Amino acid sequence: MDSRSVIGRFFSKIKHGVPEWALSAPSVVWLLLFFLIPSLLVFAIAFRTADPSGGIDDGWTLETIKNVLRPEYVWVLWRTVWVSVAVTVICLLLSIPVGYWISRQNPKYRYWYLLIFIMPLWTNFLIRIFAWRILLNPEGFLRRALIAMGIIPSDVFLLNNIGAVIIVTVYTCLPFAILPIYAAAEKFNYSLLEAAQDLGASRFKAFYSIFLPGIRRGIITAILVVLIPSMGSYAIPDLVGGVNGEMLGNKIAIRASAYRNLPEAAALAAMLSIIITIPIIVLWLRQRRVAKTTGSALKSHVEGGLVK
Amino acid sequence: MTKVNSRFTSLFVTIFVIIFMYLPIVMLVTMSFNASRYGGKWTGFSLKWYETLFRDHSVINATMNTLFVALMATIFSTIIGTLAAWVLNAYKNSNVQRLHYGLIYAPLVVPDVLMGISLLLMFVSLKVDLGLTTVILAHITFCVSYVAFTVLARLQDFDFALIQAAQDLGAGSFRIFIKIILPLLLPGIIAGAMMAFTLSMDDFVVTFFVGGPGSTTLPVKVYSMMKHGPPAIINALSVVFMAVTFTVAIIGNVLLRKKSSPSRAVAQH
Numbered sequence: 098m099d100s101r102s103v104i105g106r107f108f109s110k111i112k113h114g115v116p117e118w119a120l121s122a123p124s125v126v127w128l129l130l131f132f133l134i135p136s137l138l139v140f141a142i143a144f145r146t147a148d149p150s151g152g153i154d155d156g157w158t159l160e161t162i163k164n165v166l167r168p169e170y171v172w173v174l175w176r177t178v179w180v181s182v183a184v185t186v187i188c189l190l191l192s193i194p195v196g197y198w199i200s201r202q203n204p205k206y207r208y209w210y211l212l213i214f215i216m217p218l219w220t221n222f223l224i225r226i227f228a229w230r231i232l233l234n235p236e237g238f239l240r241r242a243l244i245a246m247g248i249i250p251s252d253v254f255l256l257n258n259i260g261a262v263i264i265v266t267v268y269t270c271l272p273f274a275i276l277p278i279y280a281a282a283e284k285f286n287y288s289l290l291e292a293a294q295d296l297g298a299s300r301f302k303a304f305y306s307i308f309l310p311g312i313r314r315g316i317i318t319a320i321l322v323v324l325i326p327s328m329g330s331y332a333i334p335d336l337v338g339g340v341n342g343e344m345l346g347n348k349i350a351i352r353a354s355a356y357r358n359l360p361e362a363a364a365l366a367a368m369l370s371i372i373i374t375i376p377i378i379v380l381w382l383r384q385r386r387v388a389k390t391t392g393s394a395l396k397s398h399v400e401g402g403l404v405k
Numbered sequence: 406m407t408k409v410n411s412r413f414t415s416l417f418v419t420i421f422v423i424i425f426m427y428l429p430i431v432m433l434v435t436m437s438f439n440a441s442r443y444g445g446k447w448t449g450f451s452l453k454w455y456e457t458l459f460r461d462h463s464v465i466n467a468t469m470n471t472l473f474v475a476l477m478a479t480i481f482s483t484i485i486g487t488l489a490a491w492v493l494n495a496y497k498n499s500n501v502q503r504l505h506y507g508l509i510y511a512p513l514v515v516p517d518v519l520m521g522i523s524l525l526l527m528f529v530s531l532k533v534d535l536g537l538t539t540v541i542l543a544h545i546t547f548c549v550s551y552v553a554f555t556v557l558a559r560l561q562d563f564d565f566a567l568i569q570a571a572q573d574l575g576a577g578s579f580r581i582f583i584k585i586i587l588p589l590l591l592p593g594i595i596a597g598a599m600m601a602f603t604l605s606m607d608d609f610v611v612t613f614f615v616g617g618p619g620s621t622t623l624p625v626k627v628y629s630m631m632k633h634g635p636p637a638i639i640n641a642l643s644v645v646f647m648a649v650t651f652t653v654a655i656i657g658n659v660l661l662r663k664k665s666s667p668s669r670a671v672a673q674h
Contacts, residue, residue: 117496121505124489124549128508131546135523136515142526153530194418201415212658217426219654223609223627224643228429230631231436231640268429271422321514329516331610336631346518353522353614359529366522377514 136370143364151357158360165364170348174368177345180259181327184266188274188323189316191267196278196315197308200285207283214275222269226336229265230256233337257339265333270326274319281315314384321380325373345369430647437640454641464642467626474537474612474622475605478544483598485545486552487590493553494560512550520547521614528615535617543615544605551604552597559593592660599657603650 143165146156199210217225232239233255243249255261285308293303309316331346338344345365352362438450458464489509496502512520524543528535567589571581609624616625623646630639 117492117499117501120488120492120495121501123485124509124553125505127485127546127549128512131524131527131542132512132520133508135527136519138527138530139519139523142530153526191418191422194415195422198415198419213423214426216651217430219603219651220430220647221607221624221627221643221650223624223631224433224646225429227627227631227639227643228433232429232432237432268425271426325514326516329518331518332628336628346516349518349522350613353525359526362522363526366519369516370519373516373519 139363139366139370142360143367145360145363147358147360151359153359161360161364164361165368170365170368173343173345173348174372176259176343177328177330177369178372180263180266180344181324181330183263184270184327185320185324187263187267188270189278189319191271192274192278192319193309193312193316195275196282196312199275199279200282201287211276211279215272217268218272223332223336225269226265226333229261229268229337233261233264256337257342259338259342261337261339262330262334262342262344265337266327266330269333270323273322273326277318277322278312278315281312285311317380317384321377324376328373329369345372433640434644434647437644439640454638455645458638458641458645461638463621464623464626464638467621467623470537470621471606471623474541474544474620475602477541478548478605479598479601481541481545482548482552482601483594486549486597486601487556487594489549489553490556490560493557494563509550509553512547513554517547517608517610518614521611524611525614535615535620537620539615539617540612540620540622543611544608547608547611548601548604551600552594555597555600556590556593559590559596563589596657596660599653599660603653603657606650606653 142153143161144157144159146154146158147161148154195214199207199214202210220228231237234240235254235256240249240255243255244251244253249255289307289311290303293307294300298306329346330344331350334342334344334347335350338347345368349362349365349369352358352365435447437454438452439447489505493502493506493509520543524539524546525535528539533539567585568581571585576584607624608622609628612620612622612625613628616622621629623642627639627642627646630642
């Protein structure tokens, strides 16, 4: 009884006595040290000289930046951007019908339908890539079946090209696109679609000018959670892309490991950071216009991560 | 008629997506029982790849590393993330918390490659030896945000009137904490911890950057096997790995879905 009241006082002290800053300190300090400072450090190290043993030297130089802007890298940057945009468009084209379909099902079973699309995320990321390597294998049944059916000529390979990178990236990103779109579609008032059609709008017109704007918030979140990870993709192009499938992430990784030159890796990373900031700002501004709070977009983002 | 049509289109795409999602996984599991060394063609049922797998010391070692890193990352990120969620919720209107919120949100948006390279650059600048410690520090960093938002989602549904009611009924702070706050928040904390665990186990890219000799985790091992090793063992390894993450994810999902029942907590009191 006595000890209890002591602990009780201790907890009421926590409630009233521990200030806001003390409760915020652990996460703020941690993320400053291991997230914000390193992220900014990247920009500084891009101007340092490399030391021959693969470290970072004390000198300052502009050479690395010049080096990174040479055509070879600009070409890779361009590929990174168009592949990510292609992946995002395909993900939207697939996830909008799926989100629509799930949201039209009996509410009792929607969760289970949604789960079908999320369960593949529960397998390890690399293993999903590996599974595609088996599927797209030159000796595998898929290629032989496609050749037998005359869909592809017999000299076409499915693996180690940019097409494989796009397919596998779509595969890994799709659940993250389906989640926010479904979340938005579930709240959509479908009687609006019927009303539009009753008033003479074509099916396409009703879908395009009523449904799509209605789920706009979900679409914006889906773009955000697909486009940005795709731009930072490293493992997928490395494992299924071959020589012509390399993206910026690969160049960063190569400069950080095999052909070690950390300032150059930093300069490439700085380039990638700047590139991904553009869609983040554009989408963030749109998101703000669409809704005052980013709360629900955030929620679907986190739910996407949750089920991962 | 039109309604039937649009439903048909979406059903068609949905079925296509389901096949697209499951075909590779089905192939992978099937191939792990294939006797042939190089995949491709089916040459008969065999468990030999599983036997080889369980005799491989480097795989067992990598598994131990993975579990150790995941455990450490989970413990620390759960504590830090839960505190962050609590303070974000308690001081919703403070400007400091708005910045805090942004700081916790940002790691969710930044690609793994950038997080990996920036941590690597920092560790190299500080001349820290790369190894299990650096991997754990990195994993805690990306797990904190996920834990914080999971617990925060839970807190937003939290009915603070319950605390008031309990106080009015004469309960002490300790009783309130044990009987009301903890039971209601625990599923959220456990779900956050489970997520941290699976994210840590799943991570390859960040580990690849900040890892060093002796810190090979299972995903890094799978990667090097895919690059250099015999492909057949990876099939078996993948299936085992898949079974483990599935179990953790299912438990996490069940806990997350379990609706809090405030009335029960009050009734218990």
